[in-house]
Amino acid sequence: MRATHAISSKTLPCAILVLAIFVPLSSCDLIHSTCRKTPNFQLCASILRSNPKSGSADVRGLGLIMVGSLESKATSALHTIKQLLRTKPHLKIPLIECSKKYSFILKYDVTEAYEALRLGDPKFGEESMNDSAMVAQECEDGFKRFPCPITSVNKDAHDISAVAAAIIRLLL
């Protein structure tokens, strides 16, 4: 019948619209409820949502994604610092300190957090992420007398670490 036919042609796009709303809403639920318990909801949610694995991840998986995000941030921080050492030689001392700090974060804090989450003794991961937040802060604090050229990097690294620690806490 014509009327029914008219419905079908409009029902399908409606159904897609419904799915488009409901499906992301359910996986967003875990990201939402997890990120609400961290010190920086926006940062947490944007990092997790932009990672394709987050849709099917449990809380531990979200924690691993966040540690991975810190790893990327620390790695790119090292590159940035390397460039700045060439362009801003007057900042050599605090920049070298920062380089040491980000290497430390990568070699120790990120490694320990990955291991703790992977192996299933998350409390050690929480400690190392708390440690990493402070290390990022210390890099910032090194620029006592000059404007810090990597403040947003440091703030991101600090906040990502704090968010990761908070996510890991949910596993305890």
Place this chain on the structure above:
Amino acid sequence: MAANRSLTLPYDPELAVSDAPLLEQSDEAEVSRSSGQSRQRPVKVLAGIFLSSLFLLTLILTLFQGQEEPRDQSQMINANLNKSSPSSPVSPHSLIPASRGVPQGVSEKTFRGVSDANDVYPWTNAMLSWQRTSYHFQPEKNWMNDPNGPLFHMGWYHLFYQYNPDSAIWGNITWGHAVSRDLIHWLYLPFAMVPDRPFDINGVWTGSATILPGGQIVILYTGDTADLVQVQNLAYPANLSDPLLLDWIKYPGNPVMIPPPGIGKKDFRDPTTAWLAPDGTKWLVTLGSKVNKTGIALVYETSDFKGYRLLDGVLHAVPRTGMWECVDFYPVSTTGDNGLDTSANGPGTKHVLKASLDENKHDYYALGTYDPKNNKWTPDDPELDVGIGLRLDYGKYYASKTFYDQNKKRRILWGWIGETDSEAADLMKGWASVQTIPRTVVFDKKTGTNILQWPVEEAESLRFNATEFDTVKLEPGSIAPLNIGSATQLDIIASFEVDSEALEATVEADVGYNCTTSGGAASRGKLGPFGLLVLADGSLSELTPVYFYISKSTDGSAETHFCSDESRSSKAPDVGKLVYGSTVPVLDGEKLSARLLVDHSVVESFAQGGRRVITSRVYPTKAIYGAARLFLFNNATGVSVTASAKIWHMRSADIRTFSDL
């Protein structure tokens, strides 16, 4: 000879209060009905309206959720901030001191832009090497955590421990091994077990030993498998007639226990020593887990340590305590003075159930009654149940484990003392963590509500050069230096008597006092604080008070608190600065007494014969080597205190590698 000086202590209590931030309390549309019209139109309209309103609702919800929580969250973070250290930023011109910041594992402070920084105290090699203990067990280098499988065999005490051979942070966990004749002088042996099988390739984790009636030894330990599942494995000595138990065989049929249905694959670890079941032939063993946020202890039954049957129900469960790690379960005698074999039960015994809470890294215990027929343990006082009541130690202390020492018929307790400095400092100094001096555990017959812990008597063999101070009168606001020479390796026994008239006369004092929120020894009350200042320098720029504080409520009842105050223990900003402690029962006629073991960066403090114990980590920058001093003090405003102390120097335990292997 102690020179009495009446001095105002060099801290202004008002300043002290303002230094310690107060704890902040945390955190459609209408659907038109058509009547008599054709069916198709209303459905289309319905669908359209339904979807639009759903869409709108979703939008609203997303916006709403996006905004509300972060504010609550920041309040929560503020409430958990490290209360004692001023929030001055740290300058970088130092040997990589990274601040661990908040050792309790709570999220860090918010990021702050560059501001005026105080000079950070750069860690020198001298300061860092001073921190190493002299008579506490620790490996030569690298990371250690939980004590494992303690036992006595053929004249030797054995200690195994979680150990990272590669680094001073946690990872790559193996079983370290050491032996001793006397629980004090330890000799390092080769690793007992390394992660080399599919059933433990990702970690040879915590476990316990059981000595069977014929002398056979079995170890049950947690393995982290190739598939990252936590399982329990069996191991036994390759040669039982080897007193050193150098080599161990892992049962080829491992794992012997895998997570049962309903238990998470990463929530299943730390099996205990086994005890005999009522039938006298089978053995029972317990390990901790959680269901949602309820901490539980599961019980398995076995006749050969190879095949296991999970018993129905749980030994015990306490809601909202989270994962129970390192469960310990053992009897104590309510009538005798000795320890009891783990299988003992019946009249004249109570059972201690203990758990290490993953959530807050504290060890809790409770006394209760064990009914093996029903697989149930019931606490004497449900208000002080496991995880919500008494702690074994109110300081930096975790993953403790007891064993029955059949040699001297004692129950002996080991505990892991972690670091509260930064990871960077640990890596610089090349090691992290020590074990406590082993403690005997007995039931407190006088109170009936707690156990008593006391350093094993073999520790006294390290004592030399005793100095006694008798009846030192401490007026309100005074300190008395105890001139004993070097003050970094000490065994101190001190007692304190408060002027009874003044105590009686005081009607009300500091109701609601709490060590952890008090701000430490700088906060003066009518009836406290008074005690000892350890690891203090001559000018008191660094000091660690261990003290009593009496509070009194209007009905006349007094409460005694026992605290260890790290808030001014070091000028360095990147170390823990908490005030630890709790109330301690004091019975009529008892003097206040404390025993302190000072060993460089570790202080173990025992109140009232071991009713309460506090382990502290202290990392001074000045009060080290010859500059460390010892004082008595009384910072109360309303009472004099008479103190006596006997102080011994402590030799090194000379812990080293076993040389003739």
